[in-house]
Amino acid sequence: EIVLTQSPGTLSLSPGERATLSCRASQSVSSSYLAWYQQKPGQAPRLLIYGASSRATGIPDRFSGSGSGTDFTLTISRLEPEDFAVYYCQQYGSSPPDFGQGTRLEIK
Amino acid sequence: QITLKESGPTLVKPTQTLTLTCTFSGFSLSTSGVGVGWIRQPPGKALEWLALIYWDDDKRYSPSLKSRLTITKDTSKNQVVLTMTNMDPVDTATYYCAHHLWQKAFDYWGQGTLVTVSS
Numbered sequence: 001e002i003v004l005t006q007s008p009g010t011l012s013l014s015p016g017e018r019a020t021l022s023c024r025a026s027q028s029v030s031s032s033y034l035a036w037y038q039q040k041p042g043q044a045p046r047l048l049i050y051g052a053s054s055r056a057t058g059i060p061d062r063f064s065g066s067g068s069g070t071d072f073t074l075t076i077s078r079l080e081p082e083d084f085a086v087y088y089c090q091q092y093g094s095s096p097p098d099f100g101q102g103t104r105l106e107i108k
Numbered sequence: 109q110i111t112l113k114e115s116g117p118t119l120v121k122p123t124q125t126l127t128l129t130c131t132f133s134g135f136s137l138s139t140s141g142v143g144v145g146w147i148r149q150p151p152g153k154a155l156e157w158l159a160l161i162y163w164d165d166d167k168r169y170s171p172s173l174k175s176r177l178t179i180t181k182d183t184s185k186n187q188v189v190l191t192m193t194n195m196d197p198v199d200t201a202t203y204y205c206a207h208h209l210w211q212k213a214f215d216y217w218g219q220g221t222l223v224t225v226s227s
Contacts, residue, residue: 001171035213037155044204044217045147045155056215088155092213095168099147099155 002027002091004100012108019076021103023089028069030093036065036074037099040085048087049074081107110134112144112205112218119224120195126223130188130205134216137163137183143208144188146179148201149220156201160208161188197225 003026013019023034032052037045047056049065052072062077076083084107089100116128130144137144145160159179160168169177178191188205202222206214 033210033213037214039155044220045214046217047213047215050212050215056212090155090157090213092208092210095160096170097145097157097160097168097213099157101154 001096002029002094002098004089004091004098006087006089006100006103008103009101010104010106012106013079014108015079015081017079019074019079019083019105021074021087021105023067023072023074023100025070025072025091029072029091032068033091033093034065034067034072035090035092036063037088037090038083038085039088039102045088076105079105110207110216112207112216114203114205114218114221116203116221116223118222119226121227122196122225124195126190126192126195126199128190128192128203128205128221128223130190130218132186132188132205132207135207137161137181137186137188139163141210143210144181145206145208145214146188146190147204147206147214148199149204150198150201153201158192158203159190195225199223200225 007022034052036049039045053065112132143162146158161179202220204220207216
């Protein structure tokens, strides 16, 4: 069972700044099957990134994913007001396809 | 256009069995590589994966909840059903179903349904 640890727990930034979120796995993630989701209050999660670095349909190019093995990063190049939300990583290369505990991105 | 919607009771009593139905459209659960999963989220807490069923009827369960969960599919009705036995107040959560592809993880989600466990 792969455990995902996200850091930081909370990230306080201003619109226009760059955000870097980390997801570390306890074991290597098979075939870079690592996804990132965004969740806003009262809404279902939305897939942002799959395969560690591929943007899902309709996701702006300010969102990018990188990494392999056990270390993965979600970068938001220039924060827009609508980007402040909670972000989760998930590995889906092996069962159980568990989620990380989330990073809350808040407005500074 | 892929859509999913969860349905079921909003309130269950402790020790009862919860049955949730995911009704979907825009895809077939008989297509190779396709799956439907269940994920829950207690109020104010993180996402927790519960179960996943694939087009070939392969089923996967959360190890910590495996003894309480059953997932089934009805391809003709475009539905996936999750049952969870012996409900407890700690199972109070919003339950989501989601479309799954091996390559793309959970790419489409239902709106979720809040289930409260209370006597």
